[in-house]
Amino acid sequence: MKINFRLLNILILLLIVGGLILIYPFIASVLDTALYALLPLIIAFTLAYILNPLINLMQKYKIPRWLGIFIVYSLSVLFIFYLIYGVIKPALDEIGSLTVGVENILHEIGVILNVDTSDVTAYVNSIVSDTIVQITNYFTASGGTVDAVWTTIIGGAVVVVVGIIFLLNFPRMRLGIRNYLADTLKPKTFDFVKTIDKELTNYLWAEVIIAGIQAVEYGGLMLIMAIFFPEFWIFVPLVAFIAAVLSLIPYFGGYFSILFTAIIIMTVPHAAYGMIGLGVFTLIFPQLDAYVINPKIYQTQLKLNPISTIAFVLLGQAFFGIIGAILSVPVQVVFEITMNFYKENIKSGLKKFNDTL
Structure with a gap:
């Protein structure tokens, strides 16, 4: 009887993956600590x-x-x-x-x-209050x-x-x-490594520039608000910084920035004019960022699929929290480059595997 080694290797790989899934709950704390x-x-x-x-x-x-x-x-x-x-x-x-x-x-x-x-208000307020206490305790040791x-x-x-x-x-x-x-390495593999280095450098610099632009946009919005509501002056740099950090989270970061800014605006009495200003801002700047500014900043040739990007973000957040969400797109960049470079090898390998079945 002839052994199908390709099928055997895939079976072994599946067993390894299944084993890792089974033992992950027991080593999750160790991985998080590491x-x-x-x-x-x-x-x-x-x-x-x-x-x-x-x-x-x-x-x-x-x-x-x-x-x-x-x-x-x-x-x-x-x-x-x-x-x-x-x-x-x-x-x-x-x-x-x-x-x-x-x-x-x-x-x-x-x-x-x-x-x-x-x-819902009571629940959310309890979370906000606990967070404020934790931040205060942290800065006062x-x-x-x-x-x-x-x-x-x-x-x-x-x-x-x-x-x-x-x-x-x-x-x-x-x-x-x-x-x-x-x-x-073989020439193709060497080119693959160089491409990863180039694409990751472009991506990281693009993220830094976009974070700066987001800080200017949201900080500028709060600066204008502060002219009408002096209570906002102290929050101008905070909102700018939060917007810059949240911009590192693809797709969802902008919505979180808008929500955080809305909460700040709603802290003053009769903030209807402030919310109108935020509404006008939301109609203009997110679209300007998405369709004009960001495409010009990104130098990468990869066209990342939005669905797969969201999947990477959700998986990163589920396993490693906010850090995983931020690191998810660089991981996806490496994955996409790998798939583009070796797609012919993958296709031929799948074809050979199908022929052996």
């Missing part, structure tokens, strides 16, 4: 990967590499301190009024739909958050130090990897 333990290294490498083209550009203008790295990381650290002590902490004293915004929005939804939203604060400080120091080390050695690392891959 992920968060390595998160500073991942962030450090990602930042170095993003900043390396900027450092290379500075070198072209006769700025030594070490000096360029010092300038960039010094500005980054100063920005983080400003973010903490100039944006988030001042807003903490006023952020408690977010519950008022939540109540107003849910009340308006209830009036429109003619339903009782009191239970109270309520048992000392360990978390200390871990964050250590993690931030690791990100800075390791990121500097990565950037200092990036040219040598890239050259070494390039020479190694050129000697050990």
